[in-house]
Amino acid sequence: MQTRPLGPFTVQNVGLGCMNLSHAYGKPPAQEQAHAVLHAALDAGVTLFDTAALYGFGANESLVGPVLAPHRSRITLCSKGGMAGVAGDDGVVRRVIDGHPKTLRKNCEDSLRRLGTDVIDLYYLHRWDPRVPIEESVGEMARLKDEGKIRALGLSEVGVDNLRRAHREHPIAALQSEYSLWSRNAELGTLAACKELGIAYVAFSPLGRAFLTGVLQDVGSLVSGDIRTAMPRFAPDAYARNLRLLEPMRAIAQEEDCTLAELAIAWVLHQGEHIIALPGTTSVEHLQEDLRGGDVQLSARALAALDALFQPEAIAGDRYALQGQREVDTEKYDFEKR
Secondary structure, X not given: OXXXXXXXXXXXXXXXXXXXXXXXXXXXXXXXXHHHHHHHHHHOOOOEEEOOOOHHHHHXXXXXXXXXXXXXXXXXXXXXXXXXXXXXXXXOEEEEEOOOHHHHHHHHHHHHXXXXXXXEEEEEEOOXXXXXXXXXXXXXXXXXXXXXXXXXXXXXXXXXXHHHHHHHHOOOOEEEEEOEOOEOHHHHOHHHHHHHHOOEEEEEOOOOOOHHXXXXXXXXXXXXXXXXXXXXXXXXXXXXXXXXXXXXXXXXXXXXXXXXXXXXXXXXXXXXXXXXXXXXXXXXXHHHHHHHHOOOOOOHHHHHHXXXXXXXXXXXXXXXXXXXXXXXXXXXXXXXXO
16 A cells, blocks of 8 residues: 655555444444454554544544554554534433534543543544634644644644634644545645645545445435435435446446446545545455555546546535535535535
């Protein structure tokens, strides 16, 4: 696998997003299976592991921490704060976005405890809180860095304006946002801004939440609790239209002698040397396939064909429903709902 810079670190160009092991896609896998994925990633030389306080409302950090602990000196461990589970008066834990300095400090210290580590290598603001100037949130993160609790600062799902404001407050090492053949909002400005400012772009969901792998043919098979059931592009009618893109994509993959997943990962990495792919999976087999994508060299013909096939207006359905759209500070195409 090839390496790329990530702030003060050097990591493999394909990392592992650990969210799937505890959160978002229905019932999580058994602990034994989750551990197998983590160990397979370590054995394969993966050096970038990404978690968050939100994932499983802390359970993901508690899961990955003990497995990764013996390998801390050779990996880059990332987590996130500013969006976490908070118990209400009724005892129900709900997701809350809160970028106040006091909250970020508590989130970070809770994450350190759950991860069983003295320092988090890269700590992200998971979502910008519009109630709090981003300079205040980043300023507190900078103080956590000065105290040795984190080593570098990151942001997630912010647009160019807030990225620049944050970077003026303290150098930002990485911006993490969704980027794939069917989610290309980053091309509206953040990819170029990251390159200009020397910020790594960490692309989560580079496989389009399984769409680009060709494995998910029937959205009716999604289980209760799977976040995709609330995403417009996974609605049955929209998804049926999106599936039509896979056959021409499959033909390109065959010409390039790779699988759909390898092709999708490779395409993301070909969009800039400052981009790192961050797929997630619960399968060792799929993990190995994702990692192979980091070594695929695509022809100019394939890149042009994919670019033409997956123009944003060809995708049916928005990335998020209206509430989700409101919670991300990323540039949108004119035809997307506001």
